[in-house]
């Protein structure tokens with residue numbers, strides 16, 4: 001897709017801004033509820049971005065009013081558990097957390113239920129001062145099903161995670177910042193610009209090193225990863241492997257020559 005070309009779809013707007021892809025949730029009438037078509041489109045877009053070396057960072061944003069009010073309740077309400085388990089659309093939700101390149105959520109307004117889970121599946125979070133975070137699923141008879149209980153437990157610890165998922169309590173942007181749920185909070189008119197600016201900063205880094213950094217941090221947090229020493233060993237191996245890249249040579253050479261590096265992603 002050429003620079004700045006916008007592909008308008010029904011529920012997701014896909015844009016490319018240089019080496020940064022911007023995915024904007026676009027269902028204002030349903031507060032950006034994450035419907036099957038929307039998540040299918042997101043899965044398709046991420047598959048394309050993974051294969052496209054020109055894309056180095058992905059930003060997922062909502063509008064000023066709402067990031068997302070969760071998965072689409074009207075799609076789920078009549079389902080049995082067997083139907084939910086067999087639903088192929090739901091597997092799309094793992095595409096974000098499995099995406100190998102850095103991802104940033106740009107959040108303003110409500111990030112509720114699956115909306116918060118989508119934000120938590122991203123690597124970094126920029127929030128506007130109006131952002132509101134909650135896992136209200138218990139009040140509609142379920143629990144978070146897309147990583148909310150697990151990611152919040154790891155991020156916030158047992159007591160706060162349980163408080164959120166047992167009561168649905170809302171967390172403000174500033175509280176989220178103090179808890180480490182978001183990386184930064186900015187005035188509402190700046191949240192998207194800030195996320196895109198940050199994405200451009202990261203996209204200027206050598207992409208193979210960025211992918212290795214992400215892989216190593218996520219392995220350290222993965223309970224299935226064999227052990228702490230194994231995670232340290234993986235980090236060491238990833239470090240060594242980068243010495244076969246042109247970008248490592250360029251980065252270190254540019255440093256010694258006191259010039260700006262030009263990374264090629266090789």
Ligand code: DAK
Pocket residue numbers: 029030031033034069070071072073074090091093094110112113114115136137140144145146
């Ligand atoms: N789904 C469908 N429609 C929604 C919606 C949602 N989550 N949230 C809002 N809407 C719709 C409303 O029905 C309403 O539509 P109309 O009546 O105008 O047709 C419109 O958006 C405006 O909403 P309200 O009239 O309610 O607006 P208010 O300002 O009064 O209230 C609100 C805003 C965000 C507080 C309220 O809309 C609200 O409480 N929304 C629901 C929040 C919620 O319970 N979210 C959790 C949903 S369950 C999984 C993947 C994902 C998930 C689980 C598993 N797997 C991969 C296995 C996720 C589950 C969930 O997210």
